[in-house]
Amino acid sequence: MADRESSRRAGRYLRYEMVIVEDGGNLTKTEPRGNSAAVAETEPEIFEVWIDQNLCTGDGLCVQEARDVFEFDLDGLAYVKDPNGDLLTQPGARTVVPAASLDAVLESARRCPGACIHVVRARDGVEVAGPDAGE
Numbered sequence: 001m002a003d004r005e006s007s008r009r010a011g012r013y014l015r016y017e018m019v020i021v022e023d024g025g026n027l028t029k030t031e032p033r034g035n036s037a038a039v040a041e042t043e044p045e046i047f048e049v050w051i052d053q054n055l056c057t058g059d060g061l062c063v064q065e066a067r068d069v070f071e072f073d074l075d076g077l078a079y080v081k082d083p084n085g086d087l088l089t090q091p092g093a094r095t096v097v098p099a100a101s102l103d104a105v106l107e108s109a110r111r112c113p114g115a116c117i118h119v120v121r122a123r124d125g126v127e128v129a130g131p132d133a134g135e
């Protein structure tokens with residue numbers, strides 16, 4: 001009984017816990033945990049990818065690395081695919097990177113001989129891998 005009661009209290013404590021931060025002698029109280037802002041911060045990051053076909057060499061590295069994201073068209077150049085597997089052939093077309101393929105897509109962008117694969121963070125458009133990334 002005592003254990004159940006202490007667990008219940010611990011759960012309540014966690015829901016309303018605030019974090020106190022000491023900053024040069026000043027104490028700063030942050031937002032309570034469990035609010036919507038805190039939940040939003042824990043949501044997974046979404047990434048998108050696009051290819052500049054003007055620079056694509058057609059070597060196929062990306063198609064081998066991440067077949068669910070990249071594919072050749074009849075012109076011998078690589079394009080991204082949407083979640084249904086349809087090729088997106090419009091210039092600059094982006095697709096969301098499936099979480100399971102993120103490592104392969106990042107690796108493709110880093111190794112792409114044409115330096116033409118761009119992986120960007122969806123929420124702010126910052127390039128995280130590719131020729132315009134700050135690596």
Ligand code: SF4
Binds near residue numbers: 051108111112113117
């Ligand atoms: S790795 Fe780069 S250059 Fe090679 S096919 Fe893919 S997009 Fe084109």
